[in-house]
Amino acid sequence: MAERLLEVKNLTTDFHTFRGRVRAVDGISFHLDKGEVLGIVGESGSGKSVANLSILRLIEQPGVVSSDGVLFKGRDLSGLDARSMLKIRGKEISMIFQDPMTSLNPLYTIGSQIEEMLLLHTDLDDKGRKARCAELLAMVGITNPEERLRSYPHQFSGGMRQRVVIAIALAADPCLIIADEPTTALDVTIQAQILRLMERLVSRAGASMILITHDLAVVSRMAHRIAVMYCGRIVETGPKRMVIKSPAHPYTRGLLGSIPRMSADQRRLDPITGMVPSLLDLPSGCAFSPRCPRSQPICERGVPPEIKLDGGRSVCCHFPQLENL
Amino acid sequence: MPSRAETRGPSNPSMLSRIAASEFTRDFLSNPSAVAGAIIIVFALLVVLIGPHVVPQNPYDLKEINLADAYKPPIGFAGSSLKFPLGTDNQGRDILSSLVYGCRISLFIGIVGVLISCVVGTTLGLVSGYYGGKLDSLIMRIADIELSFPSILIALFMMSVFGRGIDKLLIALTAVSWVVYARTVRGDTLGVKAKEYVEAARVIGLPDRIILVRHVLPNVTTSIIVLSTLNVGGFILAEATLSFLGVGVPVTRPSLGLLVKNGFDVLFSGYWWVAVFPGLFIMVLIFGINLLGDFLKDELNPRLK
Amino acid sequence: MANILEVRNLVQHFDLTKGFLDRLRFENGLPKLVHRVAHAVNGISFDIREGEVFSLVGESGCGKSTAARTIIRLLEPKAGTIAYRGLDITKLARKEMIPLRREMQMIFQDPYASLNPRQRVRDIVMEPMLFHRKAKNRKEAAEKSLALLERVGLNPEQALRYPHQFSGGQRQRIGIARALAMEPRFIIADEPVSALDVSIQAQILNMLMDLKEEYQLSFLFIAHDLSVVKHISDSVGVMYLGSIVETGRKENIFRNPRHPYTRLLFSSAPTLDEEERCEPAELKGEIPSSINLPKGCAFCERCPMAVEICAQERPVLKEVEPGHSVSCHCMHGDPA
Numbered sequence: 016m017a018e019r020l021l022e023v024k025n026l027t028t029d030f031h032t033f034r035g036r037v038r039a040v041d042g043i044s045f046h047l048d049k050g051e052v053l054g055i056v057g058e059s060g061s062g063k064s065v066a067n068l069s070i071l072r073l074i075e076q077p078g079v080v081s082s083d084g085v086l087f088k089g090r091d092l093s094g095l096d097a098r099s100m101l102k103i104r105g106k107e108i109s110m111i112f113q114d115p116m117t118s119l120n121p122l123y124t125i126g127s128q129i130e131e132m133l134l135l136h137t138d139l140d141d142k143g144r145k146a147r148c149a150e151l152l153a154m155v156g157i158t159n160p161e162e163r164l165r166s167y168p169h170q171f172s173g174g175m176r177q178r179v180v181i182a183i184a185l186a187a188d189p190c191l192i193i194a195d196e197p198t199t200a201l202d203v204t205i206q207a208q209i210l211r212l213m214e215r216l217v218s219r220a221g222a223s224m225i226l227i228t229h230d231l232a233v234v235s236r237m238a239h240r241i242a243v244m245y246c247g248r249i250v251e252t253g254p255k256r257m258v259i260k261s262p263a264h265p266y267t268r269g270l271l272g273s274i275p276r277m278s279a280d281q282r283r284l285d286p287i288t289g290m291v292p293s294l295l296d297l298p299s300g301c302a303f304s305p306r307c308p309r310s311q312p313i314c315e316r317g318v319p320p321e322i323k324l325d326g327g328r329s330v331c332c333h334f335p336q337l338e339n340l
Numbered sequence: 341m342p343s344r345a346e347t348r349g350p351s352n353p354s355m356l357s358r359i360a361a362s363e364f365t366r367d368f369l370s371n372p373s374a375v376a377g378a379i380i381i382v383f384a385l386l387v388v389l390i391g392p393h394v395v396p397q398n399p400y401d402l403k404e405i406n407l408a409d410a411y412k413p414p415i416g417f418a419g420s421s422l423k424f425p426l427g428t429d430n431q432g433r434d435i436l437s438s439l440v441y442g443c444r445i446s447l448f449i450g451i452v453g454v455l456i457s458c459v460v461g462t463t464l465g466l467v468s469g470y471y472g473g474k475l476d477s478l479i480m481r482i483a484d485i486e487l488s489f490p491s492i493l494i495a496l497f498m499m500s501v502f503g504r505g506i507d508k509l510l511i512a513l514t515a516v517s518w519v520v521y522a523r524t525v526r527g528d529t530l531g532v533k534a535k536e537y538v539e540a541a542r543v544i545g546l547p548d549r550i551i552l553v554r555h556v557l558p559n560v561t562t563s564i565i566v567l568s569t570l571n572v573g574g575f576i577l578a579e580a581t582l583s584f585l586g587v588g589v590p591v592t593r594p595s596l597g598l599l600v601k602n603g604f605d606v607l608f609s610g611y612w613w614v615a616v617f618p619g620l621f622i623m624v625l626i627f628g629i630n631l632l633g634d635f636l637k638d639e640l641n642p643r644l645k
Numbered sequence: 646m647a648n649i650l651e652v653r654n655l656v657q658h659f660d661l662t663k664g665f666l667d668r669l670r671f672e673n674g675l676p677k678l679v680h681r682v683a684h685a686v687n688g689i690s691f692d693i694r695e696g697e698v699f700s701l702v703g704e705s706g707c708g709k710s711t712a713a714r715t716i717i718r719l720l721e722p723k724a725g726t727i728a729y730r731g732l733d734i735t736k737l738a739r740k741e742m743i744p745l746r747r748e749m750q751m752i753f754q755d756p757y758a759s760l761n762p763r764q765r766v767r768d769i770v771m772e773p774m775l776f777h778r779k780a781k782n783r784k785e786a787a788e789k790s791l792a793l794l795e796r797v798g799l800n801p802e803q804a805l806r807y808p809h810q811f812s813g814g815q816r817q818r819i820g821i822a823r824a825l826a827m828e829p830r831f832i833i834a835d836e837p838v839s840a841l842d843v844s845i846q847a848q849i850l851n852m853l854m855d856l857k858e859e860y861q862l863s864f865l866f867i868a869h870d871l872s873v874v875k876h877i878s879d880s881v882g883v884m885y886l887g888s889i890v891e892t893g894r895k896e897n898i899f900r901n902p903r904h905p906y907t908r909l910l911f912s913s914a915p916t917l918d919e920e921e922r923c924e925p926a927e928l929k930g931e932i933p934s935s936i937n938l939p940k941g942c943a944f945c946e947r948c949p950m951a952v953e954i955c956a957q958e959r960p961v962l963k964e965v966e967p968g969h970s971v972s973c974h975c976m977h978g979d980p981a
Contacts, residue, residue: 033366058842202704203869207913229843232915259917273847275876277899277916283854284876286847290812536759539719540823544773545746554772558763 020191020223021047021070024083028062028069031077037294039065039078041247047191052217052224054238054255056231056270060291062247063227067193071108072100087191106136109184113196115176119168125152126164129183136187151182156212174205178212185216192217195227210237231270235259240327243267246292246302248318253328263324263335265307301332309334367639374635380628388447391440396423399433399441400592406432414613427613429602435617438599442618443625445595449509449579450572457514458568461521466552466560468522469529480526483519491516492581499587506589513578517571524567528560562640569633573626580622596622647730649831649863650693650716655725657686657708657715661936683935685711687887687943688725690962693831693880698857698864700874700895702910703884706935709867710754712884713833716865717751718742729831747777750824754836756816760808766819767804770794774826793822797852814845821853825860833865838873850877871914875899883907886935886943889962893969903971905948942974950975 028040040062047053057063069080072092085092087108092100104110112118119128129148133139139147145164152160155178168176177197184192197213198206214237217224228234234241235255242252243264251264262268272285289306292298298305300315307314313333323329324337368374397404409432413420420427426435468476486494495512502508532538533556541551580597582588584604589595594602596618603615661681662668668678685708693699701709714720716727718734726735734745753759760769770790771783780786791801797818808816817837824832834853838846854877857864868874874881875895882892883904891904902908939945945955954974962970 033363058844203871203915204704204909204913206915210915230915231843232917235917236915270843271917273844274917275847275850275872276918277872277875277911277914283851284847286851287844288848290814290845291842536753536755537761539714540751540753540759540820541761541772542719543717543746543749543751544776544827545743546772546776554764555761559761 018049019046020049020051020088021225022084022086023066023070024085026066026069026080026082026085028065028074028078028080031079035295038247038297039294040069043244043247043249045242045249045252047223047225049190049223050218050221051240052226052238054226054228054234054241055244056228056234056241057244058229058270058291060246060294061244063244064195066244067110067195067225067227071104071110071193102136105132105189106187107189108191108193109187109189111177111180111184111192111194111197114200115173115180116200118180119176121168123167124164125166125168125171125179129164129179129186132183132186147186151186152179154185154216155179155182156208173201174209177201177205177209181209181213181216185220185222188220189222191223191225193225193227196229197226198233199228199230206233213237231259231274243270246294246297248302248331250303250332251328251330253324253330254326257326257328261337261339263328263330263337264303264332265309265334265336266303268336269306309336364639368635371635373631377628377631377633377635380624381632384443384447384625384628387440388444391443395434395437395440397434397437399438408432411611411614413611414617426617427611429614430606430611435613438594439596439618439621442594442596442599443621445506445589445593446576446579446597446622446625447572449506449513449589449595450575453510453513453517453575453579454568454571456510457517457571458521458564460514461518462525462557462560462564464518465522465525466529466556469526470533470548470552470556476526479522483522486516486519492578495578495582496585496587499582504587504590506593509579509582509588512582513575517575520571521564521567524563525560528563529556532556532559566633566637566640569636570630573629573633576622576629577626596625647695648692648728649695649730650699650865651726651728652692652716653690653726653728654688655686655690655712655715655727656688656723657711657720658723659683659685681936684887684938685935686715687938689882689884689887689889690725691880691882691889691892693863693865695863696857696861697879698866698877699880699882700866700868700878701882701884702868702871702874704869704910706886707884708887708935709884710835713751713835713865713867717749717833747779747827748830750827750829750832752817752820752824752832752834752837755840756813756820757840759820760816762808765805765807766794766799766811767791769808769819770822770826773823777827779827790822790826793825794819797822797825798848812845814841814849817841817845817849818852821849821856825856828860829862831863831865833867835867836869837866839869846873853877871910872916883910886933886938888943888959888972890944890973891969891971892962893966897966897969901966901969903965903969904944904973905950905975906944 023046024044025042026040026044027038027042030037030039043066045053055063055066065074068074070085070092072080074080080093082093087103092103126148129151130144133144133147148164149160152163157163157175157178171179194213198209201209210233226234226237238255240252241255241258242249243258243266244250245266251258251262251267258267259271262271266287269287273287275284287306292302292305298315300317301310301319304310304314311333319331319333321329321331322335324335392398399405409424409428410430412424412428414427414435415422415425424434424436426439428434429438464479468479494516498512498515499508502512538551538555541555579588579595580600583595583597584601586601589598591598599618600615600622603618607615659682661683662679668680670677670679689712691699701712703709711720715722722735726733728734729745729749734742767787767790770793771786774780774786774789775783780789791804794804795801799815799818808819811819837853838849841849850873856862866874866877878895880893881895881898882889883898883906884890885906891898891902891907898907902911933939933946939956941954941956941958942948942960945951948955952975960972960974962972964970
């Protein structure tokens with residue numbers, strides 16, 4: 016039985032803006048086992064980034080986070096004081112952000128930014144830290160690491176900066192890495208390199224990863240399990256292969272139908288009609304019902320229940336589809 | 341046939357209702373200094389508009405003043421009179437009435453001056469930023485040279501050459517204030533020029549003048565508004581300074597600044613009210629303008645973009 | 646079928662050091678004058694047949710957007726020729742370009758920057774209509790604009806709103822309506838769906854294809870996403886650092902990519918189909934800058950197949966099969 020590393024129960028994040036309450040995350044629950052890669056997939060407005068910032072308690076006013084428990088290695092993160100959270104962030108759970116151009120401070124050298132992580136979370140002495148910095152840079156594939164430690168971010172390209180960000184994230188040997196759209200801002204050939212690198216490093220360290228992205232193709236490569244989010248709710252979870260080959264939720268089906276494939280020769284794509292609703296004005300009941308080809312009156316009456324399917328899958332829908340694509 | 345996209349919010353609201361319901365109004369009403377500033381400005385405008393009909397005297401009409409009334413103190417002090425609530429000056433002119441008439445002159449100079457320098461500076465800034473090249477270099481070098489002198493000195497010099505007069509004053513003040521408009525607008529123009537909607541206008545084939553007026557200018561107005569609001573205060577103060585130094589408005593149509601100068605000469609003889617009240621009035625007026633200007637500066641920031 | 650666009654040896658570069666002070670550098674304590682030029686487009690040639698979609702594909706910095714802007718004369722070409730329907734438009738004066746501008750239009754990438762935030766949506770569509778006299782008066786232009794907005798999937802009741810009240814996908818639709826307002830024949834689409842969510846991308850792509858059929862349009866489509874390109878193109882050109890390294894009919898390129906860079910692109914593209922997934926070649930280095938172009942082939946430093954001649958001489962496009970040309974020293978006469 017795999018060891019459960021993270022368990023999120025009924026997480027909700029509200030933003031109280033002057034135009035009303037925006038519920039960015041609406042009672043989501045998911046878990047992550049040791050050594051697993053969970054892909055959280057969603058388009059803009061789905062709440063995927065906010066959910067993970069909420070886990071790390073990085074949401075500020077006017078945002079308010081509440082949950083029935085965010086258990087990391089058995090401890091409830093939502094109840095910890097600020098000092099304990101500081102010890103967890105970076106050391107146990109670290110984060111990789113999307114934009115390599117702004118994730119690094121332009122005024123400090125690469126070396127000092129990696130070292131900062133080591134200063135905060137390890138007991139190494141000065142020499143040990145410098146050695147570890149060089150080791151980390153080499154690990155992420157940067158040549159001449161000792162020299163490059165003295166460079167500044169603007170002297171690096173986008174792909175190299177993202178490697179540095181990965182090095183910083185891995186510096187203190189965290190057991191959970193949250194990567195928020197780590198390759199979206201990169202060119203396709205660099206993207207492939209970075210994804211391979213992340214895959215290799217994460218499995219070598221025995222760490223777990225939450226990979227947040229809008230790109231189903233990226234997640235289909237790296238993830239073991241996938242959770243699909245729409246308007247703040249998780250609509251479907253399951254092992255990667257099953258979610259992609261036979262998605263149960265109409266939204267997942269719609270997403271997959273929207274993606275042009277390299278293999279097939281399609282005449283037309285099969286997009287989802289309509290638009291993502293504004294979070295200020297969500298439809299009653301299932302948020303997807305106005306756009307769903309299978310919606311019935313019951314879909315507007317209340318949030319659909321979570322139905323557990325076999326194979327470790329679950330879906331939030333009154334009429335899940337069980338056939339293959 | 342693609343499906344209809346859904347509507348969001350009220351449909352086609354009028355400009356007024358959009359402003360009323362907007363975040364701008366809400367922030368304004370919840371900001372006490374902004375409201376205070378607005379109240380002061382509205383008060384000053386009321387003074388300008390209805391003041392002359394309310395106050396007892398037109399101090400520049402020689403028929404109405406009487407030398408015998410000279411140097412009467414304000415109410416509450418020995419020898420005062422209800423007819424002159426804030427006292428009189430050396431010629432028997434009522435201070436309160438002088439404030440009202442002086443305020444008109446000062447605000448006139450402030451607003452008209454800002455308008456002119458805004459138009460001149462914005463035009464130069466637009467042209468400079470949009471076309472670039474040698475024209476841009478020329479305009480910016482002139483601006484740089486001007487900025488290396490204290491502007492009040494340049495105005496002082498120009499006024500001593502021209503002589504006194506409101507029109508000459510406006511010319512001199514415009515000549516030194518266009519620079520900040522030109523530079524700011526040029527910077528904004530450079531940013532707007534790179535936007536795709538300007539490229540789209542060029543791809544359509546629209547001539548430059550239409551692009552500048554319809555596409556660039558409306559998108560640089562936030563900076564202009566902020567600058568102008570703060571500049572009104574600056575203009576009033578500059579004019580007051582020049583008048584104080586003796587080269588501003590003519591003696592027959594004194595502004596608040598000139599009133600202060602007149603009072604300054606007798607300040608230490610004990611007739612303090614002649615200088616203090618105009619001085620206080622200028623201070624409160626400019627303070628109000630700055631409060632509102634600060635609010636606009638923060639509010640109109642890129643948050644709206 | 647006639648060619649709606651013929652581009653020959655188009656060159657575009659940007660002078661990064663303007664003026665004396667920019668060029669002055671100090672090296673080892675001694676002053677030196679350097680001249681830095683970004684060579685964005687280095688002699689590209691291609692044709693677009695009438696009624697077809699030609700896609701220019703490449704990663705950032707390859708020059709595809711610059712090429713597009715040069716073709717539509719937003720930037721003045723430094724060398725080469727552009728022929729639109731047989732007419733040489735490379736050096737036409739601004740006034741002479743105006744009637745052609747009615748026929749050649751552009752759709753932009755960033756839905757948040759391609760519409761004037763101070764213009765009402767209906768006016769955005771009316772403006773080109775009125776300027777090119779596609780409507781007799783304002784009333785007719787207003788009616789036609791509303792009809793056009795409806796055609797691209799927007800509610801005409803919202804026509805008096807401002808762009809910020811619409812979503813990204815809706816703004817792209819407005820941009821498309823603006824481009825169509827003049828009844829053009831040729832549209833350059835600069836990454837029109839890259840900034841949109843996947844499900845909206847699909848809607849917009851379908852709509853573009855429908856519009857192409859309905860209005861008999863030809864497209865120059867700029868993209869970096871190969872699967873999108875495969876979906877909509879008839880012909881494809883692959884660009885790397887300012888040159889076209891491979892070009893031809895879509896079927897040929899996708900079935901049989903010959904240039905090492907094209908192969909790298911294909912194998913790097915993340916794909917949903919597990920059967921398709923292959924390990925991309927281990928790539929050395931990063932994309933070099935366009936400022937110091939290598940002497941020979943631009944891809945030589947990163948190419949797994951590079952030989953001596955690659956560093957010395959720039960390869961030229963040579964046909965490897967009908968409707969398929971490759972620019973590579975190692976491809977000549979070599980089977981796939």
